Amino acid sequence: MANTQDKFEVVVAGGGMVGLTLGLALARAGVETAVVDGLDPARVVDAKFDGRVSSFSPASRRMLEALGLWGHLADRAQPVTDIIVGDGSVREGASAALLHFDHREMGEAPLAHMIENRHFRMALQRGIEGVGALTLIAPERVLAATVERNFADVQLGSGRRLKASLVVAADGRDSPLREAMGIKTVGWSYKQTGIVATIGHEKPHEGTAYELFFGSGPFAILPMTGNRSSIVWSERVDQALAFVQLDDAAFVAEVAQRFGDQWGRLSLEGPRWSYPLSMHLAMSYVGLRFALAGDAAHGVHPIAGQGLNLGLRDAAALAETIAEARSIGLDIGSEVALARYQSWRRFDNALFTASFDALNRLFSNDIAPLAGLRRMGLDVVDSIAPLKRFFMQQASDGTGELPKLMRG
Numbered sequence: 001m002a003n004t005q006d007k008f009e010v011v012v013a014g015g016g017m018v019g020l021t022l023g024l025a026l027a028r029a030g031v032e033t034a035v036v037d038g039l040d041p042a043r044v045v046d047a048k049f050d051g052r053v054s055s056f057s058p059a060s061r062r063m064l065e066a067l068g069l070w071g072h073l074a075d076r077a078q079p080v081t082d083i084i085v086g087d088g089s090v091r092e093g094a095s096a097a098l099l100h101f102d103h104r105e106m107g108e109a110p111l112a113h114m115i116e117n118r119h120f121r122m123a124l125q126r127g128i129e130g131v132g133a134l135t136l137i138a139p140e141r142v143l144a145a146t147v148e149r150n151f152a153d154v155q156l157g158s159g160r161r162l163k164a165s166l167v168v169a170a171d172g173r174d175s176p177l178r179e180a181m182g183i184k185t186v187g188w189s190y191k192q193t194g195i196v197a198t199i200g201h202e203k204p205h206e207g208t209a210y211e212l213f214f215g216s217g218p219f220a221i222l223p224m225t226g227n228r229s230s231i232v233w234s235e236r237v238d239q240a241l242a243f244v245q246l247d248d249a250a251f252v253a254e255v256a257q258r259f260g261d262q263w264g265r266l267s268l269e270g271p272r273w274s275y276p277l278s279m280h281l282a283m284s285y286v287g288l289r290f291a292l293a294g295d296a297a298h299g300v301h302p303i304a305g306q307g308l309n310l311g312l313r314d315a316a317a318l319a320e321t322i323a324e325a326r327s328i329g330l331d332i333g334s335e336v337a338l339a340r341y342q343s344w345r346r347f348d349n350a351l352f353t354a355s356f357d358a359l360n361r362l363f364s365n366d367i368a369p370l371a372g373l374r375r376m377g378l379d380v381v382d383s384i385a386p387l388k389r390f391f392m393q394q395a396s397d398g399t400g401e402l403p404k405l406m407r408g
């Protein structure tokens, strides 16, 4: 394969959940696209690879429908009908609800759907089958990309080289390509670890998600299909390792202390995972023949379960920007064509990144005046129906113009 030249209109470096969705959206619009990922496709759908479950907003669900992916997922998606926000206390469990989002205040549709990451990855792999304009090259690493005046040259680990009008880095938080292109980021570590595990419980969850605030960080309980919930437990780094290393029975006992006993006896279903939590935002999303999408462009705290939703929105906006530029004969890698994507997505992502950062700071502490302030704030939101609907609307559709793929 060495030194084989391949030409595409777009090369996407990174075929994670955002990169592969972007590749599919571009290919469905007729844009010749290659997606390159360093990992074996069989490995990323293995139950041991990623135990996370993601919340898909209604806008993201409409995108999955438009791309023909929802049919592979509908049976595996758990609707979220209620979200309860409260303070938590180790040993006493959850306080009375301070804020209750009920889907009926907005209509019939659920507030979100929870889908296991591996099921979404499987749906993507099935969804790209037979899509002629899309080539998935994996496992294969992108080593570097060189931007020339009229094309970009992408060098792969095997020695193969790809030429394209545009290269998109969707290669995750540490984005080697973003670094190589010299794009700076602002950000910081939260000094928190996100502990993720699937918990079985005796009683049904009735589609209810909980977000409980403990001094060391938020503790989310997210409904999955069956009598199962996924926990995303944000814990101080110095304490998290000890919790992760507990034996199963002791770990479940710690979870039960935070969870309370409303769902009966708890059990651990499968392994535990841990993720360092940090935030970052790229200073620029585009350059000549270059763009960033997903976690390569922004990383947010999982407090509101929106990182992937923001990335999918990048993918929808970038695919629309490229397809429209192409339809009027513009060079899709030109700075003129890409400027629309930058102005469309950077402000939106900056706003959400800052909001989740502020939420995590306000809620990850036990300082009495702040705890009082947040209780008062949640009470106010809970008692003013239009304000509550505003928050539900923002979580559903985000801010600004919705890309066509997300409009339904």
Ligand SMILES: Cc1cc2nc3c(=O)[nH]c(=O)nc-3n(C[C@H](O)[C@H](O)[C@H](O)COP(=O)(O)OP(=O)(O)OC[C@H]3O[C@@H](n4cnc5c(N)ncnc54)[C@H](O)[C@@H]3O)c2cc1C
Pocket (backbone or CB within 6 Å): 013, 014, 015, 016, 017, 018, 019, 036, 037, 038, 039, 052, 053, 054, 055, 056, 140, 141, 142, 143, 170, 171, 172, 173, 176, 194, 195, 196, 232, 275, 293, 294, 295, 296, 302, 304, 305, 306, 307, 308, 309, 310, 311
């Ligand atoms: C604990 C936790 C819970 C979360 N829960 C939610 C949630 O409920 N809802 C939500 O919306 N978001 C959630 N998120 C965020 C979400 O998981 C991420 O935003 C999302 O996975 C980012 O996807 P991505 O494709 O941009 O990046 P990644 O998933 O990091 O994918 C990057 C890909 O690039 C590939 N790659 C990297 N370098 C190279 C290279 N040199 N060559 C080739 N390939 C390369 C990698 O193999 C990988 O496949 C959560 C995050 C955490 C940590």
